[in-house]
Amino acid sequence: MTAQSDTAPAGNAVPDDNTRQLAAAGRGETFRHFALTFPALLLIVVLVFGPVGWLFWLSLIEDGQFSLAHYQRMWTAAYFEIFSQTFRISLLVTGLAILVGYPLAYLMSQLPRRIAGLMMICVLLPFWTSLLVRTYAWMVLLQRRGLINDALIGTGVIERPLALVNNLTGTVIGMLHIMLPFMILPLFASLRTIDLTYMRSASNLGASPIRAYWTVFFPLSLPGVFAGAILVFVLCLGVYVTPALLGGGKVVMVSMKIQQNAALYFDWGAASSLGVILLAITVVLFWLLSRLTRIETMFGGG
Amino acid sequence: MKRIVATAIAASAGLCAAPLHAEGSLTYVSWGGNYQQAERDAFLDPIEDELGITIREETYTGVHEVRAQVLSGAVTWDIVDLGGFECAQGQAEGLFEELDWNVVSTEGLDDNAWSDTWVSILYYSTVLAYNPEALEKAPTNFTDFWDVENFPGRRALYNEAPTMLEAALLADGVPKDELYPLDLDRAFAKLEEIKPHIDAWWDSGAQSIQLLADGEVDMLPIWNGRIEVLREEGFPVEIVWDQGTLSVSCVAIPKGAPNKDLAMKAINLMISPEIQANLPQYINYGPANALAFETGKIPEDKIATSPSAPDHLKVQAVISPSYWGERLTELDERWDAFMLK
Numbered sequence: 001m002t003a004q005s006d007t008a009p010a011g012n013a014v015p016d017d018n019t020r021q022l023a024a025a026g027r028g029e030t031f032r033h034f035a036l037t038f039p040a041l042l043l044i045v046v047l048v049f050g051p052v053g054w055l056f057w058l059s060l061i062e063d064g065q066f067s068l069a070h071y072q073r074m075w076t077a078a079y080f081e082i083f084s085q086t087f088r089i090s091l092l093v094t095g096l097a098i099l100v101g102y103p104l105a106y107l108m109s110q111l112p113r114r115i116a117g118l119m120m121i122c123v124l125l126p127f128w129t130s131l132l133v134r135t136y137a138w139m140v141l142l143q144r145r146g147l148i149n150d151a152l153i154g155t156g157v158i159e160r161p162l163a164l165v166n167n168l169t170g171t172v173i174g175m176l177h178i179m180l181p182f183m184i185l186p187l188f189a190s191l192r193t194i195d196l197t198y199m200r201s202a203s204n205l206g207a208s209p210i211r212a213y214w215t216v217f218f219p220l221s222l223p224g225v226f227a228g229a230i231l232v233f234v235l236c237l238g239v240y241v242t243p244a245l246l247g248g249g250k251v252v253m254v255s256m257k258i259q260q261n262a263a264l265y266f267d268w269g270a271a272s273s274l275g276v277i278l279l280a281i282t283v284v285l286f287w288l289l290s291r292l293t294r295i296e297t298m299f300g301g302g
Numbered sequence: 303m304k305r306i307v308a309t310a311i312a313a314s315a316g317l318c319a320a321p322l323h324a325e326g327s328l329t330y331v332s333w334g335g336n337y338q339q340a341e342r343d344a345f346l347d348p349i350e351d352e353l354g355i356t357i358r359e360e361t362y363t364g365v366h367e368v369r370a371q372v373l374s375g376a377v378t379w380d381i382v383d384l385g386g387f388e389c390a391q392g393q394a395e396g397l398f399e400e401l402d403w404n405v406v407s408t409e410g411l412d413d414n415a416w417s418d419t420w421v422s423i424l425y426y427s428t429v430l431a432y433n434p435e436a437l438e439k440a441p442t443n444f445t446d447f448w449d450v451e452n453f454p455g456r457r458a459l460y461n462e463a464p465t466m467l468e469a470a471l472l473a474d475g476v477p478k479d480e481l482y483p484l485d486l487d488r489a490f491a492k493l494e495e496i497k498p499h500i501d502a503w504w505d506s507g508a509q510s511i512q513l514l515a516d517g518e519v520d521m522l523p524i525w526n527g528r529i530e531v532l533r534e535e536g537f538p539v540e541i542v543w544d545q546g547t548l549s550v551s552c553v554a555i556p557k558g559a560p561n562k563d564l565a566m567k568a569i570n571l572m573i574s575p576e577i578q579a580n581l582p583q584y585i586n587y588g589p590a591n592a593l594a595f596e597t598g599k600i601p602e603d604k605i606a607t608s609p610s611a612p613d614h615l616k617v618q619a620v621i622s623p624s625y626w627g628e629r630l631t632e633l634d635e636r637w638d639a640f641m642l643k
Contacts, residue, residue, distance in 0.1 A: 073635070076635065077639060078635055078636075078639035079635075079638075082638065143516050143517075144516075144517060144518055145516060145517045145518075165518075166502035166518065248458075248501070248502035248504075249461040249503025249641070250641075252638065252642060257638075270631075
C-alpha cells in the first residue's frame with residue numbers, strides 16, 4: 001500500500017475518482033439488491049401491514065363512529081384472565097417444547113447425517129397431516145375410554161381413568177405435539193453448526209464431558225433455543241383449534257374469544273381490538289427480550 | 303286466448319283497483335342447506351300457490367348483511383330468516399319494518415315468540431339427554447341434573463349463557479313463565495354450584511354428541527335435532543323434555559323492502575297453523591304455532607319427537623329473544639368471568 005502511494009505521487013485525482021466510482025458501484029449494488037427484495041417487501045406491506053392497519057382501524061369504530069368502547073370493554077377481570085391464561089399456556093408449552101425438543105435436536109445433531117435425516121423425517125411427518133386430524137387423534141387417545149386410559153387400566157397401573165382431555169392437560173399435550181417441530185427445526189440447524197473442536201479443546205484443557213457441555217456447548221446452543229422458543233411462543237398465542245377441541249370449554253384463549261366475536265356475533269370491532277391488544281403485548285414482550293438478549297443473533301444474523 | 307283475455311282484464315282492472323291475486327314476487331333470504339330446502343317445501347311452495355306469486359330465494363350469513371343493506375339504502379330482500387337474538391338486535395337497531403297486526407295474526411304463538419317487527423317460524427329445543435346404560439338412575443329434569451348426590455354420573459353443559467342460565471333457574475325451582483327478567487345472581491350462583499362437577503363444556507352441536515357417544519359424559523343438554531344422529535348409529539340415548547328450553551328462528555322485513563305489503567301477507571301465511579303444520583314432514587324442528595298440532599296434518603310419529611308438540615311445549619320454557627337481544631354481549635362477558643373463575 002505504501003509502495004502504491006509512493007509510485008503515484010502526482011495522481012491525487014486518480015484514487016479520488018476510484019473511490020467515487022467504487023462508492024457509486026456500491027450504491028448501485030445496494031439498490032439492485034433492494035430491487036430484488038422489492039416484490040417480497042411489497043407483498044409484506046400489502047398482505048401484512050394493510051390488514052393489520054385495517055384491523056386497528058376497525059377496533060376504533062363502534063356503530064360507525066370513532067370510539068374507544070372496544071378497548072374499555074376489555075378492562076375487566078375476565079379479559080385480564082383470558083390474556084393471562086393465553087400467555088401462561090403459551091409459556092408452559094414453550095418450556096415443555098424446549099425440554100422435549102432439545103435432547104432430540106441434540107441427538108440428531110450428533111448422529112451421522114443419514115440417520116439424522118431419517119429422524120428428521122419422523123419429526124416432519126406430522127406436518128403432512130391436517131392439524132384438525134391430529135387434534136382429533138389426540139382426543140381418541142386421551143379420552144376416558146381412549147387408548148391410553150384403556151392400556152393403563154388394562155395393565156393395572158390405574159383403577160379409574162385419568163382426566164387427560166377436556167381440560168388444561170389435554171390442551172397442553174395437543175399443543176406440545178403440534179409445536180414440537182417448530183422447536184426442533186431451528187434448534188437442530190443451530191446445534192449442527194457448533195464446531196465440535198471447541199469441545200475437544202475443552203477436554204484437552206481437562207474439562208469433564210459434562211463440564212465441557214455446560215461451559216462450552218450449551219451457551220453456544222442458546223441462540224437456537226431462543227429462536228425455537230420465540231417461534232413456538234408466538235405460534236402458541238394464536239392457536240385456536242387445539243384448545244377449542246381439547247380444552248372442553250375450561251381453557252379460554254384469546255384466539256377463541258376473537259373467533260367468538262367475529263363469527264358468532266359479527267362484532268368485527270371487538271374481535272379486532274382483541275387482536276390489536278394481543279399484538280401489542282407480544283411486541284412489548286419482544287422488545288423487552290431484545291433488551292435482555294441480542295435478538296438478531298438468534299436468527300443467525302449479527 | 304283465455305289467458306290473453308284474463309291478462310287484459312287484469313291489466314284494465316289494475317288501473318282502477320288492485321287485483322285479487324297480486325302478480326308479484328318476493329325475495330326470501332335464509333341460511334341455505336337442507337334447512338332452507340325444508341323452508342321451501344314446507345312454507346314457500348304453499349305460500350306461492352296461495353298468493354299466486356313467485357318467491358325468489360337467496361342465502362346469507364346473518365343480520366350483519368341485513369344491516370349493510372338497510373344502511374346503504376339498497377334493500378333487495380323482502381323477508382329475512384334470522385336467529386331469535388338477531389331479530390331482537392335488528393329490532394333494537396331499527397333495521398326492520400313494523401308488522402301490521404291487521405295483516406299478521408299471532409294467534410297460537412307464545413308471547414316470547416314475537417315482537418313489533420318479527421315473528422317466530424319454528425322452534426328447536428335444548429333438552430337434557432343421557433345414556434341410560436351408563437346411569438343407575440335416570441334424571442327426569444335439570445333439577446336432577448344438579449343433584450350430584452342422588453344422580454351420580456359424568457356431566458357436560460353448553461358453554462353459552464343463553465339457555466344455560468334458564469336451565470339453572472328452572473333447576474332451582476323458578477316456574478317457567480316467571481323466568482324473565484332473569485335473576486342473574488341466582489342463576490350464576492346455581493351454576494357455581496354445579497361447576498366443579500362438570501367434566502366438559504361443549505361449544506358445538508357436533509361436540510355435544512361426540513361427548514355422549516364416546517362415553518366421555520353420561521348426561522348433558524343437547525339440541526333435539528342431534529338426537530336422531532345418535533340413534534341412527536345405534537347409540538343408547540334418552541331425552542327428557544321437562545325443563546328443556548325452546549329457541550326460535552324468526553322472520554322480519556328489512557326496512558325499505560321493495561315488496562313490504564306482500565311480504566306481510568306471506569309472513570302471515572308462514573305462521574298460520576295450516577302451513578306451519580307442514581314443517582315436521584321436512585325437518586325435525588317444531589312448528590312455532592301451537593295450533594298447527596290441531597290441524598290433524600302432523601303424523602303421530604312426528605308429534606312424538608317434535609320439540610313443540612303440546613306435551614313437550616307445556617313442560618319447556620321459551621327463550622326470550624327480546625331479553626337476550628339487548629344483553630347478549632354483557633351477559634356473554636359475565637359468562638366468561640364465571641367460566642374463568
